[in-house]
Amino acid sequence: MRRESGVRVSDGGVEEGAPASRGVPGLSGAVTWLFAVACGLAVANVYYAQPLLDAMARELGLAPATVGVVVTVTQVGYGLGLLFLVPLGDLVERRRLVALQMLLSVAALTLVGLAPTGAVLLGALAVVGLLAVVTQVLVAFSASLASPSERGRVVGLVTSGVVIGILMARTVAGFLSDVAGWRSVYLVSAGATLLVAVALLRVLPRERARTRLSYPELLRSVLTLFVEEPVLRVRAVLALLGFATFSTLWTPTVLLLAAPPFSLSHTQVGLFGLAGVAGALGASRAGRLADRGFGNRTTLFALGLLLVSWVPIVLTQTHQSLWALGLGIIGLDLAIQALHVTNQSELYAVRPEARSRLVAGYMVFYSIGSGAGSLASTVVFAHAGWVGVCAQGAAIATVALVFWGVTRLAARERGFARARRVSS
Numbered sequence: 001m002r003r004e005s006g007v008r009v010s011d012g013g014v015e016e017g018a019p020a021s022r023g024v025p026g027l028s029g030a031v032t033w034l035f036a037v038a039c040g041l042a043v044a045n046v047y048y049a050q051p052l053l054d055a056m057a058r059e060l061g062l063a064p065a066t067v068g069v070v071v072t073v074t075q076v077g078y079g080l081g082l083l084f085l086v087p088l089g090d091l092v093e094r095r096r097l098v099a100l101q102m103l104l105s106v107a108a109l110t111l112v113g114l115a116p117t118g119a120v121l122l123g124a125l126a127v128v129g130l131l132a133v134v135t136q137v138l139v140a141f142s143a144s145l146a147s148p149s150e151r152g153r154v155v156g157l158v159t160s161g162v163v164i165g166i167l168m169a170r171t172v173a174g175f176l177s178d179v180a181g182w183r184s185v186y187l188v189s190a191g192a193t194l195l196v197a198v199a200l201l202r203v204l205p206r207e208r209a210r211t212r213l214s215y216p217e218l219l220r221s222v223l224t225l226f227v228e229e230p231v232l233r234v235r236a237v238l239a240l241l242g243f244a245t246f247s248t249l250w251t252p253t254v255l256l257l258a259a260p261p262f263s264l265s266h267t268q269v270g271l272f273g274l275a276g277v278a279g280a281l282g283a284s285r286a287g288r289l290a291d292r293g294f295g296n297r298t299t300l301f302a303l304g305l306l307l308v309s310w311v312p313i314v315l316t317q318t319h320q321s322l323w324a325l326g327l328g329i330i331g332l333d334l335a336i337q338a339l340h341v342t343n344q345s346e347l348y349a350v351r352p353e354a355r356s357r358l359v360a361g362y363m364v365f366y367s368i369g370s371g372a373g374s375l376a377s378t379v380v381f382a383h384a385g386w387v388g389v390c391a392q393g394a395a396i397a398t399v400a401l402v403f404w405g406v407t408r409l410a411a412r413e414r415g416f417a418r419a420r421r422v423s424s
Helices: 027-049 052-061 069-084 084-090 094-114 116-131 134-145 148-180 182-203 216-230 230-257 266-270 272-283 286-291 294-309 309-317 322-348 354-421
Strands: 002-006 007-010
Touching: 007 027, 007 069, 007 286, 027 069, 027 094, 027 116, 027 148, 027 182, 027 266, 052 116, 052 148, 052 182, 069 084, 069 116, 069 148, 069 216, 069 286, 069 354, 084 134, 084 216, 084 266, 094 116, 094 134, 094 182, 134 148, 134 354, 148 182, 148 272, 148 286, 148 322, 216 230, 216 354, 230 266, 230 272, 230 322, 230 354, 286 294, 286 322, 294 322, 294 354, 309 322, 309 354, 322 354
Parallel strands: none
Antiparallel strands: 002 007
C-alpha cells in the first residue's frame, strides 16, 4: 500500500473510506463548466459525420458502398492523436498545447465545411479527428488544477461534457443540416471552437513541464506505466469492456428503430440521445463518491447496473416498447459514465506527473472497446436481430462484472499476504 496525494491507495485504486487531503484551492465553477463545454464541443467533431453521410455522398460524388470511410478516417485520426498527441500534456505547457490544438481544429473544420472534393474532405476529417483529442488533454488539465478533495467532482463534471457532446452531436448535426446543409455543421463548429479557444486562453494558467523525458521516451513510458501500475491495467480493461457494451447498444439502434414496426425518422431516432444525456448528468455524482474514497463501491454499482439495463432494452423489440428502450438507455448511460468517471478519478490519484500518459493509455483501450463493440453488434444484428445484440451486450457486461470481482479478490489476497509478512 502506498500514499498518493494524501489518499491511501491499494492495488485496486483508492481505498474505501480513505480521506482525501484538501490540497490547493480548486477550480471555480465557471471555469469547470468552460472545460466541460470545450470537451463536449471537441469530441462532437468526431461524431457529426454519422447522420450526414448520405448528403456528403450526394454532393461530393462518393460511392454509397465506400462513404463509411468518412467515419473511419476520423476515428483513425482520433486513435493516432491518443497515441502521439495526448502524452505531450506531460512534456509541454498544457495551456499552449490546448490553444494550438483548438486553433488548428478551427482551420481543419473550416476546410471540411468548404471541401471541394471527397479527397479534401477525407484529409481534413482525419486532421479533425487527430486534433479532437484535445478533449483528453483538457480532462487531465482539469484534474491537475483541481484540489485532491474535489478532483473526482471536477473530472465527473468535465467528463459529463464529453458524453453530452457525443450523444448530442448526431441531433445537432441533423438539425443544422436540415436548416442550412451539411457544410454548416462544420462551419458553425469552427466558429464555436474559436470562441471557446479564446475563452480558455483567458483563464488557463501557465505551468511548468512535469517531465524531462524526450518525446520518444515519453511515448515508451506509456507502455512502462502499464507494467508498473496495476490500477491502469484494471481500469483500462474495464474501459474496454464498458465501452464495448456502450457501442453494442448505440450502433445498431438506428437499424432497429428505422425499420418496421417503429419506422422512425433520423430526427426521431436522434432524440433518444436526450435520454442518454440524463444518464450522463446523473453520473457526475460518481466523482464525488470517488473523492470520498468509495470508488470501488461505485464501480461495483455501475457494473451491476450495466448488466441489469439490458433487461428493459431487450423488451424494445419483444414488447415493441420505446419506453423500455428509453429506460434502458438512461440506466446504461448512467452506468457507463459512472464507471468512466470513477476510472479516471482513480487513475489521476496514482501518478500526478504522468496524468496525460495515463489517460492516453486508458483511452486507447476505450477506443478499442468502442470499435470492437460497434463492429460485432452490426454483424450480430444482421444474423440474430435485436435479441442477439442484447445477448452480446449482457454477455460483455457479465464479463466486466466477473473481471472486477476477480481483481478485487486478488487485491484483497495481496493485502492479507502483506499484512502477514509485516506481522511476522
